[in-house]
Amino acid sequence: MTQTSTPTAGARPDEVRRHNRTAVLRRLHVDGPCTRAALATELGLNRSTIKAVVDGLAESGVVSEHVPRARTGAGRPSLLVLPRPLAAVVLAVDIRVEQVAVALVGLGGEVLGRNSWILRAGDPADVLTDVVESARLLTEDLAAQVVGAGVSIPGVVRRRDGFVHEAPNLRWRDVPLGDRLTAVLGVPTLVANDAEIAARAEHLRGAARGTLDAVYVSADVGVGAGVISDGKILRGTAGYVGELGHMAINPAGLACYCGNRGCWETEVGELALGRALDLPEHTPRGVIMAALRALPEPRIDAVLGEFTEWLATGLVTIVNAFAPELVVLGDLFTALPTTVVTAVGRAVTERSLVSRAIGGTRVLTSTMGTDAKLIGAAELAFEPVLDTV
Numbered sequence: 001m002t003q004t005s006t007p008t009a010g011a012r013p014d015e016v017r018r019h020n021r022t023a024v025l026r027r028l029h030v031d032g033p034c035t036r037a038a039l040a041t042e043l044g045l046n047r048s049t050i051k052a053v054v055d056g057l058a059e060s061g062v063v064s065e066h067v068p069r070a071r072t073g074a075g076r077p078s079l080l081v082l083p084r085p086l087a088a089v090v091l092a093v094d095i096r097v098e099q100v101a102v103a104l105v106g107l108g109g110e111v112l113g114r115n116s117w118i119l120r121a122g123d124p125a126d127v128l129t130d131v132v133e134s135a136r137l138l139t140e141d142l143a144a145q146v147v148g149a150g151v152s153i154p155g156v157v158r159r160r161d162g163f164v165h166e167a168p169n170l171r172w173r174d175v176p177l178g179d180r181l182t183a184v185l186g187v188p189t190l191v192a193n194d195a196e197i198a199a200r201a202e203h204l205r206g207a208a209r210g211t212l213d214a215v216y217v218s219a220d221v222g223v224g225a226g227v228i229s230d231g232k233i234l235r236g237t238a239g240y241v242g243e244l245g246h247m248a249i250n251p252a253g254l255a256c257y258c259g260n261r262g263c264w265e266t267e268v269g270e271l272a273l274g275r276a277l278d279l280p281e282h283t284p285r286g287v288i289m290a291a292l293r294a295l296p297e298p299r300i301d302a303v304l305g306e307f308t309e310w311l312a313t314g315l316v317t318i319v320n321a322f323a324p325e326l327v328v329l330g331d332l333f334t335a336l337p338t339t340v341v342t343a344v345g346r347a348v349t350e351r352s353l354v355s356r357a358i359g360g361t362r363v364l365t366s367t368m369g370t371d372a373k374l375i376g377a378a379e380l381a382f383e384p385v386l387d388t389v
């Protein structure tokens with residue numbers, strides 16, 4: 001979905017031109033190739049304005065125009081305007097508890113190159129050294145110049161400067177990640193909480209595309225959430241919203257590292273799923289996901305009945321709080337049997353006052369698999385870039 005806004009009345013002509021250029025670029029970046037006529041209709045701009053903007057973008061090598069492959073009807077075909085991926089390349093970084101992934105992503109969202117490695121010792125300085133080296137190799141391969149970077153981190157991050165207050169599962173505390181990466185990469189680097197970043201990806205390019213109100217819930221070692229409210233990411237003070245894994249939900253539950261007892265993630269996170277499946281502690285996530293996918297139908301209820309109940313209980317509260325039309329379950333949850341997802345969706349709609357009022361809430365699993373955070377990190381980096389390309 002492309003969001004546009006009208007420049008304020010009385011804006012100078014160069015501001016209006018800049019605004020229109022960004023709107024066209026954002027539309028092409030997120031929604032793909034499009035004719036000039038369709039751009040004019042979608043963005044509410046007249047044809048001569050679109051011509052001036054597209055000509056300008058083509059002259060500076062940011063877009064190109066091609067005859068569409070599938071031609072319809074007789075007469076001259078309309079040219080398609082395409083973003084040129086190498087015109088703006090960003091670095092996307094997804095730092096997880098057990099793995100780091102980096103990718104170079106071009107204008108239009110194409111992944112141009114990627115690399116990942118297992119994270120054994122998570123010292124921030126070592127992780128940053130490896131990220132920078134990996135980025136250098138990828139950019140050399142592509143002969144590309146990176147213009148910005150976005151980083152996904154499983155922790156509490158200050159949006160202004162990417163300062164990581166706490167990333168408990170990485171054992172990181174008070175790491176000035178944004179400032180350090182900006183200094184060593186030499187490009188603006190934005191850092192955000194992983195669930196918020198994945199929500200951004202789902203909203204722009206995934207299951208929540210086109211929706212105004214959605215919640216993305218991700219399960220990894222921890223459980224986090226990103227909230228799209230009225231088409232925008234909900235941030236909260238300093239950008240800290242989304243620690244829904246720490247809703248205190250079970251007074252008789254397990255101790256959580258945050259200092260409370262019975263947090264939602266102790267009932268629905270990776271450790272809880274491992275316990276439900278009778279797997280030893282520290283079983284790798286891939287094995288847990290494979291075990292979930294291999295569960296025979298008749299055993300699903302016996303193994304995952306309690307988990308399903310806790311997942312539904314937490315989501316009822318979340319839906320009552322944020323009134324989303326859609327809940328997207330990501331990461332580890334993408335391996336849940338369909339019957340569990342369906343049962344949770346039904347329970348949410350039946351038990352949530354808000355859900356009943358809005359005619360039900362859809363609960364789906366992400367189709368981006370484990371890539372949502374990497375894709376979202378790229379989109380975070382593109383946000384300021386699209387204003388300046």
Ligand SMILES: [Zn+2]
Pocket residue numbers: 245246256257258259260263
């Ligand atoms: Zn907690």
